[in-house]
Amino acid sequence: MLEARAFEPEYLRKLDRLVLGIKRARTVRTGQRALGRVQGLGIEPENFKEYAPGDDLRFLDWNAFARLDELMLRTYRADRQVEVTALVDASASMGLPAHDDKLGLALAIGASLAYIGMADNDAVRIGAFAMHRGSMKLEATPFHRRRESYLNFKPFVTSVRAGGETRLGNAVDELLLQRRPAGTVVVISDFLVSEGDVEDALKRLIAARHDVKVIHVMGEQESSGSYPPGLYRIRDAETGEVRETILGPAAVGALRHKVERIAARIREICTTHAINYAQAFGAGNLESFMERELPLLGIVR
């Protein structure tokens, strides 16, 4: 399946030159006590400033004091470590149409982003969510930072199977309950749910100060509407609802129009909330998507 492609050395070599385009945390000026806030205890010097009462004396630059006879504090760039979570939709809709391998594409993209994130030693994990029998099932790997441990993602990525309902809001709730520091969350889904649910979930992530990125995956067949013509009974993979329809030229146009409308609406929601949005339509476009589309959209640089 396509997710295995994300662990092939040849493919990974192409990702080596990419960097995750994430918003780094703001520089925290050291020496100023602020209870409850994480001090920017980086190792990269940023600037000097005159000592002010209350500053942390540990950051006094004694050499400068010897030369200039002034109390100077050395400031550092805050630690660049950001927690990156690739949140993959593993609902039943991601498994259909079967030969489109939407889930494989989503997992491959999630793993690729994790690999890219590891280039900066960011803490990266991959999670998959779906609603099973009324309860949200959010499974995620531990955080890994070094590329040497990238292959630790492989058992999880290759074991994810599509099933259950898409409940993005519940998945976000589950994620936020883990009370992790604000980081970057990349949501990868087909977003075949109500627009309100999508917008609500994304807004809650943003409210939790996460840097949110959205990758919209769709299969080649369902995005083009290329079903064989005829009379069919169609069954929703997640709800089991059945409907009768006529598939033909008219249906192809209607399907394409519907997909375009859904994509436009998701894009509009993302634009409204300053979220990076990218489309990955068709499993055959993984490499070009990673190398060309994502840099253009600023998700990677």
Place this chain on the structure above:
Amino acid sequence: MGLLNRENFIYGLSLALLVLIYLRSRSRPTIEVSSLMLFDEAPAPVASVRNVRLDPLFWLEVATLGALTFAIAGLYVMRPPAPGQGRSHALVFDLGAGMSAHDGTGTRIDLARQQATEIIDQAPAGDEFSVIAYALEAQVRHPQTANRADLRSALAELVPMAVPARTAALRAALIRAHGASEIDLFADRPPAPAILADAGSAARINFHLVGSGDSNLAIVSLDPGIPGSTRGRAVIRNFSTRPHLAELAIDLDGSGQYHQTMMLAPREQVLVSFGPLKTGGLLHARILNADAIDADNSRYAYAPSEVAASVLVLSPDAAVRDDLARVLLAVNANFQIETADPAKYVAPSGPDAKPLELAVMHDCYVPAVKVASTLLIYPPDGTKNGIGVSVDGTVARADIRGDATGESRALNSLALGDTRVVAIPEWMDLIATATAPGHPSIPIAGIGRAAGGAAGVLAFDVRDHLLLAPDHLDALVLTVDLMKQLTAPRDIVVVPTGADVSVAATGSARVTQPDGSVRTVTADKWGRVRIRPMQAGRYTVESGAATTQVLANYYDASESDLAAKPQAEAIAPAERRAATSNQQSAKQVQPLTFILIALALLALAIESAMLIGHAGRWGMRHV
């Protein structure tokens, strides 16, 4: 409107099968999609909830199967007959002895005849009638005809017989009337509703109850006793619900032996003793006063001669010889019985040798014995004796199944011991048969008269005191019956009415019946004529210089009992049915079978034409 064969309506399940076929062949494939949301704008079929494509071909196939189902189930309508098309009637008459009962001015058959004549006279000109009668058997007296004169003539020829009307005969009569649209049944008592229901006829059955009186006396039995020894007995029965006067006269060969008038209480049965008779001869008992049925007012019996007759009993078993001698003495105390072991028996010869009346041979056959009648009991295996009875083995057990004439009392199932598998000659009459392992039917009793004399055969062994065992009474009855018949005088035969009688004759015989009519009967190849007396009384068979008297007795408790009321539940349905039939008698059954089949064929033709049209339009050889 209705169905002649409702059970065939099960073929209507073919319609359900058709729908299943359509569901199977024309249901739409189901595909699973990621979300129905994508298909919100896709066009939906017009008939979104139907799985069966109800096109004209479907409806034509439904019409075909429906029409064929109704045709098989026998759909019919009731409609008045078309002008010029007559209805068919069947006039069914009970000719049992009860129909000869006098009611007022005439007999019951006269009343039935009068009612039938009125029906014929009131029917439209095109209507056809058949005349069917039943008593012991059913008989079509006149086939369907619209000729009124022929019908009246056929009705006039209906004469009640001195036999009971059998239920099986009524069933047979209704079966023979099956083709009629209306059946008029004339009887003196209502038939059981089950019989009418079992008739299975679509015709309406109108039941006509004729007769109402119950004043009847009957001679139930007549026993002459043993001349010079025991008293004779006669049993008189009053079937009426009122007291009845009975004047009884008993004659022996024309000389009066008993004459008494007595008053019988309602439903009373009286035993009258007379004698003992001084000599043997033909005994005739009569009820002289008038009552409803004449046939049961006269009864004959033959009193055996007091002259000592010689009987020879041969058996290798001494106990059997003793048993048979006892039975013979019970049949006729005047018999002089000689018993012997066949291995030691030497037939007397010369002028001093007495003529033998009867020889009873058990498990042996001695051809040297010159005798008038022979009774073979358990004839030896593997031999073919001079009588013509061949033996083809022995079975260890046999069950008496029933009798051949229907008049013997040996009717109940009875397990016998060793029994020979015999084949009786054609001139013998089969009295009783039995079943045995590997033998569905073997004869066990037979009797006949040929030129060489009378002969009887009993196939079962009578060792171990079989004839004296209380559990084997039927075997004793069979034995006594054969002994009586074999020792009876040749010129006098007393039989019940309805029984077949064989009388020795040469060439042809002249038979004079009780009503004085005469007919000529030709003897068969064994030199006998067979008659079946259906009237009570004296039949005279004259052949050459020989004259034989056949005396027929009639008595049947159920037929003679005119006071027996039918059960309420039995009469009510019959009357209801009659009432219903009267309302609808103006209509007749019109089956729609041919119309339905024509509709089915038409639907098939239209479907074929449509399929050919489709094939031509699509450029295919077939669809």
